[in-house]
Amino acid sequence: MHIPFSPPDISDIEINEVIDTLKSGWITTGPKTKLLEKNIAEYVGTSKAVCLNSATAAMELTLRLLGIGEGDEVITSAYTYTASASVIQHVGARIVLVDTGVNSYQMDYEQLEKAITPNTKAIIPVDIAGVMCDYETIFDIVHRKQSLFRPSTDLQKEIGRIVVLADAAHSFGAVLKGKRSGSIADFTSFSFHAVKNFTTGEGGAVTWRDIPGVDNEEIYKQFMLLSLHGQSKDALSKTKLGSWEYDIVYPGYKCNMTDIMASIGLGQFQRYPQLLEKRRQLIQFYDKELSHIGDVEVLRHYGQNFSSSGHLYLVRLLGKDEEYRNKVIKQMAWKNISTNVHYKPLPMHTAYKNLGFDICDYPNAFSMYQNEVTLPLHTQLTNEEVKYVVKALNSILQESTWKGRDINVLERVE
Numbered sequence: 001m002h003i004p005f006s007p008p009d010i011s012d013i014e015i016n017e018v019i020d021t022l023k024s025g026w027i028t029t030g031p032k033t034k035l036l037e038k039n040i041a042e043y044v045g046t047s048k049a050v051c052l053n054s055a056t057a058a059m060e061l062t063l064r065l066l067g068i069g070e071g072d073e074v075i076t077s078a079y080t081y082t083a084s085a086s087v088i089q090h091v092g093a094r095i096v097l098v099d100t101g102v103n104s105y106q107m108d109y110e111q112l113e114k115a116i117t118p119n120t121k122a123i124i125p126v127d128i129a130g131v132m133c134d135y136e137t138i139f140d141i142v143h144r145k146q147s148l149f150r151p152s153t154d155l156q157k158e159i160g161r162i163v164v165l166a167d168a169a170h171s172f173g174a175v176l177k178g179k180r181s182g183s184i185a186d187f188t189s190f191s192f193h194a195v196k197n198f199t200t201g202e203g204g205a206v207t208w209r210d211i212p213g214v215d216n217e218e219i220y221k222q223f224m225l226l227s228l229h230g231q232s233k234d235a236l237s238k239t240k241l242g243s244w245e246y247d248i249v250y251p252g253y254k255c256n257m258t259d260i261m262a263s264i265g266l267g268q269f270q271r272y273p274q275l276l277e278k279r280r281q282l283i284q285f286y287d288k289e290l291s292h293i294g295d296v297e298v299l300r301h302y303g304q305n306f307s308s309s310g311h312l313y314l315v316r317l318l319g320k321d322e323e324y325r326n327k328v329i330k331q332m333a334w335k336n337i338s339t340n341v342h343y344k345p346l347p348m349h350t351a352y353k354n355l356g357f358d359i360c361d362y363p364n365a366f367s368m369y370q371n372e373v374t375l376p377l378h379t380q381l382t383n384e385e386v387k388y389v390v391k392a393l394n395s396i397l398q399e400s401t402w403k404g405r406d407i408n409v410l411e412r413v414e
């Protein structure tokens with residue numbers, strides 16, 4: 001048996017949508033991208049959505065739309081993928097990293113409040129594994145700190161406080177208190193990268209809540225300009241007979257979604273409720289199987305007020321250290337089971353060390369990281385395979401010594 005970590009789930013529906021696009025004579029941004037945007041906005045419950053080539057682009061363009069840059073500060077979690085923070089650097093603002101709470105994958109909300117200064121323009125909470133952050137608390141904090149806020153653009157003035165930009169790369173489809181991810185934060189960015197729940201190969205989208213006094217069409221237009229060279233007309237409008245002329249209003253970026261990508265998304269969209277349900281069923285089966293094993297703690301995905309998108313199955317090996325966890329991962333690999341770690345905190349990476357971050361300042365994130373293992377979870381997984389994974393993990397944890405066998409494992413892995 002070989003158990004991959006998260007292969008894409010592509011059916012004939014996606015394949016036929018792609019073929020349809022390829023045969024249609026229009027393969028870049030066009031009707032399919034616009035339809036996917038409409039579907040996403042309807043699904044999450046916003047007025048509009050914009051599809052782009054990644055979640056990273058969605059976050060970066062949102063910061064640019066807001067006019068965040070030099071002299072500004074943006075806060076995100078130390079416990080995330082680099083994209084949540086690198087976009088802050090890209091726009092020229094200062095990255096502020098906050099430690100996680102004790103035994104939590106989310107930011108410590110007290111420390112978040114303390115990290116706010118008059119230069120803070122945005123907070124990027126991260127919905128780890130598809131479980132949404134505590135947005136009520138986050139909004140309470142930005143309202144409490146409203147008097148510190150110093151807007152420097154018209155849009156910032158209209159919003160009138162620190163902007164909450166959700167990194168919802170994992171949480172498409174998640175629900176918190178009856179509201180879908182995408183309709184809770186001021187802006188929300190989704191990833192449709194190949195390993196994510198909902199995929200377009202590469203891709204992403206941004207949604208936003210209506211802002212009183214601001215026209216949604218205007219925000220949409222700004223995203224179009226930012227993502228397509230600052231060009232006043234997209235490629236499809238330019239193909240209209242006799243309609244060649246366009247203007248470049250500023251030197252913009254290039255990160256639009258193509259109709260080929262969007263057609264994969266349109267196929268995924270039709271199947272997404274079943275895909276989410278399958279994830280729920282697998283997670284509940286994992287929870288049940290793992291409940292018989294001592295000294296492991298699993299992340300809760302479903303509760304009274306919330307339902308995650310079931311993106312990642314995170315397990316903590318209680319009382320264990322980084323070295324032990326790494327050995328477990330190698331032993332799992334030896335048994336042909338792919339696992340992962342979500343995440344190595346940003347201050348442990350060279351780029352963030354070079355920016356002056358030190359993991360010693362993030363003890364809670366380190367203690368989450370050191371004994372975390374992410375088990376395979378994808379929509380082609382079977383209950384039999386879940387049993388196999390849990391049995392393998394259990395037998396590895398039962399072993400008192402791995403002397404000798406480590407050598408084999410290393411040979412196997414290399």
Ligand SMILES: *Cc1c(COP(=O)(O)O)cnc(C)c1O
Pocket residue numbers: 053054055056057080081083084126167169170190191192193203204
């Ligand atoms: C995947 C991921 C991203 C980046 O998504 P892209 O679409 O690849 O840009 C950002 N944040 C988190 C937490 C992610 O897992």
